[in-house]
Amino acid sequence: MEPIDALRSLTDAxxxxxxxxxxxxxxxxxxxxxALEVQLRTLLRALHDAEAIAAPVRLAxxxxxxxxxxxxxxxxxxxxxxxxxxxxARELTATQHELEQVRSRVAAAEDDELRQLIELEPLDExxxxxxxxxxxxxxxxxxxxxxxxxxxxxxxxxxxALRLTRAERAADLExxxxxxxxxxxxxxxxxxxxxxxxGRCDGCRLALSPLDLDRFRHLAPGVVMDCPECGRLLLP
Numbered sequence: 001m002e003p004i005d006a007l008r009s010l011t012d013a014x015x016x017x018x019x020x021x022x023x024x025x026x027x028x029x030x031x032x033x034x035a036l037e038v039q040l041r042t043l044l045r046a047l048h049d050a051e052a053i054a055a056p057v058r059l060a061x062x063x064x065x066x067x068x069x070x071x072x073x074x075x076x077x078x079x080x081x082x083x084x085x086x087x088x089a090r091e092l093t094a095t096q097h098e099l100e101q102v103r104s105r106v107a108a109a110e111d112d113e114l115r116q117l118i119e120l121e122p123l124d125e126x127x128x129x130x131x132x133x134x135x136x137x138x139x140x141x142x143x144x145x146x147x148x149x150x151x152x153x154x155x156x157x158x159x160x161a162l163r164l165t166r167a168e169r170a171a172d173l174e175x176x177x178x179x180x181x182x183x184x185x186x187x188x189x190x191x192x193x194x195x196x197x198x199g200r201c202d203g204c205r206l207a208l209s210p211l212d213l214d215r216f217r218h219l220a221p222g223v224v225m226d227c228p229e230c231g232r233l234l235l236p
Contacts, residue, residue, distance in 0.1 A: 003222065006172045007181060008235055011193030013166040018190045020162060024155040033144040036137055043134045050130060054123035061116035068109035074102045180233065187231040194232040204230035 078099040082092065170178055185192030194203030199213055206229045208216065216225055216234055224233045 003174060003177045004224070004235065006169065007177065007193050007224070007233060010166065010169045010173065010181060011191050011195075011233075011235060013162065013169050014185065014191035014193075017159060017162045017166060020155055020159050024152055024159070027148060027151055029144050029147050029151065033141065033148065036141055036144065040134060040137050040141065043130055043137070047127065047130045047134070050123065050127045054120065054127060057116060057120045057123060061113060061120050064109055064113035064116055068106055068113050071102050071106040071109055075099065075106060078102060184226065184232050192233060193235050194227060194230070195235055201227040201230060201232065201234060203227060203232040206230070 078095055082095055082099065170181075173181065181192040183192070188203060191203065194201045196202070196208065196213070196216060200207045204227060206227075208228070212225075212228055216236075219225060219236070224235065226232065227234050
């Protein structure tokens with residue numbers, strides 16, 4: 001293979017590798033996942049805020065509920081004591097008096113429980129609504145994570161194959177040409193060769209000066225010049 005043809009072949013191989021690597025690093029699924037993560041974090045903050053508002057109300061509700069339960073248990077105990085007691089009239093009167101007081105406390109505790117429940121219900125509904133809004137996003141996040149893993153694995157395999165092909169094409173170059181190409185590649189960072197398109201190096205996309213463009217057009221066969229800007233080998 002002629003050196004110029006081998007340089008073109010190697011340049012094209014490096015460009016394919018560059019494209020696939022860029023594709024791997026800029027997956028549409030990755031961008032979607034990043035945007036989704038922002039949305040989910042926003043919902044998570046809203047959930048934490050809603051739960052923080054509901055927490056003291058929930059505690060007050062549970063406290064009132066437990067107090068009403070304890071008083072109700074005491075009412076039952078007193079009622080059973082009165083029904084089966086053989087105590088004196090004075091003791092029965094005291095028990096009856098306590099029963100009335102405890103019943104009053106039960107009513108007060110139940111009223112408090114109801115007030116707290118009424119206040120808590122819309123807060124719980126708000127929390128449930130935030131969780132419902134997050135559920136589709138959580139499911140989609142899991143899907144995207146799986147898709148990204150699969151896509152990257154496929155692209156990694158493709159990159160490996162392309163690099164093997166690239167190594168074979170580099171081996172086709174004579175040492176002097178290969179050294180010159182690899183030196184240009186080290187400076188440019190993507191490919192060591194470039195083509196002239198409409199008077200521009202298609203590697204750095206900068207226009208050649210009229211003098212450089214004229215020089216390029218009149219190169220002897222088998223001679224290659226460097227791009228004055230990026231250092232890539234300008235291929236005919």
